[in-house]
Amino acid sequence: MTTRHRARVAGATAALAVAPFALAWRFAHVYRSRAGYPRPSAPTSDPADFGLPFETRAVRTPDGLELPAWWIPAPGDGQAPVVVLVHGWESARHRTLPNAQFLHALGYHVLTVDIRGHGLNPAETIPVSAGEFGTDALAAVEAALADRRATAVAVLGHSMGSIGAILAAAAEPRVAAAILTATPADPWRLTRQTFRLARLPIPDPIAYPLAWLTTRIYLEPRGHAVAAISASAAARAYRGPVLLIHGSDDRVVPVGHLRRLAAAARTARAGDPEAATVEELVIAGGQHSWLYEDPAYRAAIGRFLAAALGGPLPPHEAACLAASVPAHRPIEPDHAFSAITRDDRPLPPVPDVEPAPTAGSGG
Numbered sequence: 001m002t003t004r005h006r007a008r009v010a011g012a013t014a015a016l017a018v019a020p021f022a023l024a025w026r027f028a029h030v031y032r033s034r035a036g037y038p039r040p041s042a043p044t045s046d047p048a049d050f051g052l053p054f055e056t057r058a059v060r061t062p063d064g065l066e067l068p069a070w071w072i073p074a075p076g077d078g079q080a081p082v083v084v085l086v087h088g089w090e091s092a093r094h095r096t097l098p099n100a101q102f103l104h105a106l107g108y109h110v111l112t113v114d115i116r117g118h119g120l121n122p123a124e125t126i127p128v129s130a131g132e133f134g135t136d137a138l139a140a141v142e143a144a145l146a147d148r149r150a151t152a153v154a155v156l157g158h159s160m161g162s163i164g165a166i167l168a169a170a171a172e173p174r175v176a177a178a179i180l181t182a183t184p185a186d187p188w189r190l191t192r193q194t195f196r197l198a199r200l201p202i203p204d205p206i207a208y209p210l211a212w213l214t215t216r217i218y219l220e221p222r223g224h225a226v227a228a229i230s231a232s233a234a235a236r237a238y239r240g241p242v243l244l245i246h247g248s249d250d251r252v253v254p255v256g257h258l259r260r261l262a263a264a265a266r267t268a269r270a271g272d273p274e275a276a277t278v279e280e281l282v283i284a285g286g287q288h289s290w291l292y293e294d295p296a297y298r299a300a301i302g303r304f305l306a307a308a309l310g311g312p313l314p315p316h317e318a319a320c321l322a323a324s325v326p327a328h329r330p331i332e333p334d335h336a337f338s339a340i341t342r343d344d345r346p347l348p349p350v351p352d353v354e355p356a357p358t359a360g361s362g363g
């Protein structure tokens with residue numbers, strides 16, 4: 001074999017070795033451009049449609065945004081705890097109103113906001129991540145803490161909003177309690193699940209490293225580190241009481257994420273006799289959304305908040321009242337997440353490499 005021939009073979013071998021990484025890099029960038037920009041959708045109802053009094057407000061973020069918000073005062077509009085509600089991806093504050101309905105009946109003030117890139121906010125020009133949900137949830141928490149009527153503040157989030165809620169709670173020690181529903185445990189696990197929902201036929205030995213790389217590239221424009229926007233990491237850092245709720249049949253964020261979050265929070269509190277509680281509720285047959293339609297969901301939140309916030313009602317009474325308050329989803333057309341909708345912007349092919357043997361799937 002001549003020197004020139006050996007060089008050609010070496011070059012071809014190197015190109016074949018690099019090709020999967022180049023494809024993965026391209027895949028990650030296309031994924032970011034497709035999945036990083038939520039479709040803003042204006043609220044289709046307001047608190048009055050649910051029989052609730054309200055004030056329209058704006059919550060200012062550290063980077064100068066004015067997030068549209070509703071303040072729903074407690075009956076009598078006196079001093080009482082505040083519950084901050086954080087909606088999920090491609091949602092808006094009106095979808096939190098069934099929660100507000102029974103929380104109002106329990107005697108709480110409620111503050112709910114449109115996260116940037118959602119609701120009445122303009123579309124974002126930089127990809128939105130759990131980090132922005134955390135920033136905006138924290139801004140709402142600080143607005144609630146600043147209100148003279150607030151005796152304590154708790155957070156309740158759904159899905160991506162739950163990550164925002166626990167990030168805010170970990171950053172603000174005055175958050176008295178956190179309720180997390182249908183919560184993704186880690187950003188890269190959520191990315192892996194998005195691949196499944198989009199029916200991308202990627203075997204786990206390729207999918208998990210690809211999800212990790214994709215998540216890193218997704219976060220680059222905002223400068224986030226993966227660990228900094230992990231709900232599991234935030235659950236380890238937060239020391240207040242936590243209630244984790246999940247549907248057993250959730251296909252968007254499988255119930256295993258709840259178990260990971262609970263384990264993370266409990267491990268961090270192990271050995272501390274004064275550690276706050278970490279509670280779990282799995283709704284049998286529950287899907288990703290609309291868990292509040294189950295009376296067990298409302299009862300668990302009523303009892304948990306009454307114990308964590310010291311009232312206004314005794315825990316058992318709060319549980320019974322919350323369960324009795326009807327909670328129905330807003331009437332509106334539903335749609336699939338844009339991140340998993342097939343359209344005219346197809347994702348590129350994934351690296352075609354032979355998967356290594358594995359004992360089983362992760363995640």
